[in-house]
Amino acid sequence: MTLVGERPAGGDAAVGRLVDRFEQGLDAPICLTWELTYACNLACVHCLSSSGRRDPDELTTDECRALIDQFEQMQIFYVNIGGGEPTVRADFWELVEYATDHHVGVKFSTNGSRITEEVARRLAASDYVDVQISLDGSTAAVNDAVRGAGSYDTAVTAMARLAEAGFSGFKISVVVTRHNVGQLDEFKALADRYGAQLRLTRLRPSGRGADVWDELHPTGDQQRSLYDWLVAHGEDVLTGDSFFHLAGYGESLPGLNLCGAGRVVCLVDPVGAVYACPFAIHDEFLAGNVRAPGGFAEVWRHSDLFTELRQPQSAGACGSCGHYDSCRGGCMAAKFFTGLPLDGPDPECVLGHGEYALDARGDIEPPKPSLDHSRRPRGAVGTGADGAARPSGGHRVAVALLPHPPDRACDENPLAAFRPDLTPR
């Protein structure tokens, strides 16, 4: 993104003023995530939307078209389509075409299973479609432990097909975990090999992610090395403004360092429900439904929840911390789904305040997602030193049996890579 204006150099003061504007909300989201279906052919252990089975109440093709019409009227430049695995919808390509015909660009997240050679060629021919392949390990062992057996090969095959078709600059999207955080250089090399761009996002305790967060989120030392790596590579790697909670280490990472939920981003789920952000599928963050009178625009502009989120927020327990201006208390969803108060430290606060807060929770059970479309009973999953998923109880978990994808993270946060002099794609 580029800042152009009366202070074209975009110093801190100028950015600060723009941040204030963003916190008060915009007429339309800068960036919107639209999950087309809860159906998925994988069953990733950390799926943000607890996807698996299609919901019988999902928006029809006509309803999707009407929603796209509204996006066009609101001049939403592009939408990040995810799921579930969006490509399993029979009308997926038709909707992509309808969107791009109506000046709504599409970036979609996929596990790659439907990227045939022919699809790759078609995608390469379109100016208005971008593709993001999810991959959570630079090796099959690490990836498949989280995303399911065979999912590494599927993703890499899709990448090869896109590259072969001449599609450069597609995204490889990685959720950083305790087991892949040591593979960042390998991920970067993989992206370079296929002419792609690497995108790293944060593991959230949302959806099924709540079940595995304790075992999979990076340790304190790993967070530090991740931060150092991002500072060193920042210019080449997208992060979706995912890691602003790390700003307390010193230098701010590229991005606005602001939670955009309900202010500049939001999520529309497969049944038309509008949530504050892709990591917050819970009644607490439900603003309305696009099927209600006034549709999406009404929800965005006038819902009680979004109106409230656009008011000045309290720093709460973080108010006395000298780093609050840089980390802004971290991620709302990460706090909520770990059972922490929203006006306190992020569970991964780099100063360690989050760990104290987690200890202080006692036996309080963190909130569970309001919806669960998982195809199997949920169970705790541990991961062994070899990176292979294993159940905390003994027998091997179903992780590897069911493929699944949706973790396209808030790379969907448009504020991603926001810097005056640099431009993400």
Next chain:
Amino acid sequence: MPPHQPESGPRFDGARPWMLHPQVSLRPESFGALAYHFGTRRLSFLKSRTLLAVVEALADQPTGHDACRAAGVTPEQWSTYEQALTTLAESGMICERMAS
């Protein structure tokens, strides 16, 4: 599709005719506007309503200078706007058009 490499346009020459790039959409906002280039997938923030007015005036005015004048830019502000327009030209958001 591979995003086009941003065309590094020439420095903004206010004596020439300019226009918004045909692949760019502008969305007015309270602070100015958002501009999105579908070819390069770049997003830019225009940080004042006056700059938005200048950009919107480009296509109808014989030169960049005329567009600035039409939008109410004073001679003292000219260098600021020239810098902003240069940034937009370099990122391909605005481009020169054939003189009519």
